[in-house]
Amino acid sequence: MLLKLENLLLEVSKSDRIDLGDMREAEELILQSLLKGLSVKRAGIWMRDEKLDGIRCSLLIDLHQQARYEDLLLTRSQYPRYFAALDEERCISAEDALTHSATAEFAEGYLAPLGIASMLDMPIRHRGRMVGIVCCEHIGQPKHWSEDEMSFAAAMADLVGRAISAKERNDYARQLELTNQSLESLVEQRTASLEKTLVSLKQAQQQLVENEKMASLGSLVAGVAHEVNTPLGVAVTAASHCQLQLQELHRQVEDNKLTRSSLDNKLSSMDESLHLINQNLARAAELIQNFKKTAVDQHNLALTEFELGEYVRVVMSSLMPILKTKHISFELLNPLNIRMYSYPGALAQVLTNLVNNASQHAFHNGTNNVIQIQLLPRGDKEVELCFGDNGKGMPADIQKKVFEPFFTTKRGQGGSGLGLSICYNLVTAKLKGQMAVESTLGKGTLFRLILPLRVD
Incomplete structure (x- = not known):
């Protein structure tokens, strides 16, 4: 390369205007150097x-007309051969x-x-790509x-690529500096916002927990109402039958047509109807009594002495309407005489949520669905309550998350993700016990509760 061009190229390549990140400064220097080195009147x-x-x-500099041009556009559709x-x-x-x-x-x-008369175009390359021309x-x-x-022109085009890289670095450094300047203020704002959000979340969580309790109770009320309607319907039918038999008896007496055999038949029929009435009203009364006890206990978390097996039976009896909708049967194993001094209301909430969880998640529609509760004494201070089902089970990744608040596999289908979280908190915080889950896909799930016999 001619010494004149070498010296000019060296001068430009050493200039800090190339690496300052100001493209206009770099373009001005490069174009002026091209005009001078190549002895031409126009360069862009x-x-x-x-x-x-x-x-x-x-940028285009025209020394012949003493003019500068910017933002001119040439397209492929105008000049296809040139772009080719x-x-x-x-x-x-x-x-x-x-x-x-x-x-x-x-x-x-x-x-x-x-x-x-003549043109010389050199490609500008940046990061291995042609991004323009000189x-x-x-x-x-x-x-x-x-x-x-x-x-010389090719080296100048390479310097344009170097200036583009410098601009990118400069823009990044400027952005980083602005980010660093605002970071402390941003952290303070976010911290204050997070503290406010945390307070709101705690309030919302408490409200959601209360809503979940009421939802469980509402489901229980609906189930009991449906279940009570059955014995009451039988009783009403039997009472109507008795009334018809009595009216027929009166009519025969008035017509002086009553016979011994007719009297015996009608008395026998009314006796059977009254027996059905008494039996079904007793069943309805039992359902309402169990529901009342369970509902009151769930909202009256007071320390009480009670017999565990009998209390579990009462709670599960009130939950049978929920189980019947999914054709789930219940079995209580080892109903030993185990006295506890604890919070029966908290235990009722735990059992209610476990039943709701099993009815919603454990079973496909079908028969032979079973929930079993087994009571196993652990020395003279603890008891193990095992709540198991023979449902579809859970994979390991879901087992790890079941006690997390708001985790549910039924998002958008009515699942809140709070039922098992409430169970875990009640068992560990209120009942002072431990709770774990074991499950095998296709074979069912077991919730294992270890509870102290006495909570002081």
């Missing part, structure tokens, strides 16, 4: 416009630009009016571009 930097499939002028040459990402050296295959398209509307234009007679001149 054009960047690719991917969206419009063209190149857009960033650019696609090869190589130098376009047009000694006679008016006839060169890549630049002849510019002749009539651009080259001839401005007196441009275009040098000679006015006057056709100019032969020497190897030294082309090497």
Whole structure:
């Protein structure tokens, strides 16, 4: 390369204007150096416009007309041959630009009016991609571009790529500085916001827990109401039958047609009806009594002495309407005489939520669905209550999350994700016990509760 061009290239490459990150400063220096080194009157930097499939002028300096141009646009649809040459990402050296295959398209509307005879376009590369060109234009007679001149122009195009990298670094550093400046303020704002949110979440969580309790009770009320309707319906039917028999008996007496056999038949029929009435009203009374005890206990968390097996039986009896809807039978194993001094209301809430959870998640629609509760003494201070089902079971990843608040596999289908979380909190915090889950896919799930016999 000629010494003049080498010195000029060295001067530009050492200039801090290339690496300051100011593209306008860098473009000005590079274009002025090209004009001087190549002894041309026009030089410009054009960047690719991917969206419009063209190149857009960033800066063009015209010493001949003492003018500067920006934001000019050339598109592929206007100059297809020129863009086909650019696609090869190589130098376009047009000694006679008016006839060169890549630049002849510019002749009539651009080259001839401005007196441009020769063009030299060098690709600008950044991160391995061609992102634009440096275009040098000679006015006057056709100019032969020497190897030294082309090497000089290519080096200048590479410096444009270096300036683009500097701009990216500068923009990133500026953004990082702004981010660091605002970070402390942002942390303070977020901390205050998080503290406020935490208070709101605690209040919302408490409200959701209360809502879950009421939802469980509401489900229980609906089930009991449905279950009570059955014996009451039988009793009403039997009472109506008795009334009809009595009316028939009166009619026969008035008509003086009553016979011994007719009297015996009607008395026997009414006796059977009264027996059905007494039996079904007793069943309805038992359901209501068990429900009342369970409902009152769940909202009266007081320390009480009670017999565990009998209490479990009473609670589960009140929950039978829920189980019947899914064709689930219940078995109480080892109903030993185990006296406890604890919170029966909390235990009732735990059993209610476990039953609701099993009825919603454990079983497919079908028969032979069973829930078993087994009571196992552990020395003279603890008892183990095992609540198991023969349902579909749970995979290991779900077992790890079942006690987490708001975790549910029925999101959008009525599941709140609080039932088992409430169970765990009641067992560990209120009943001072431990709770764990064991499950095998296709074989069922077991909730194991270890409870102290006395809570002080």
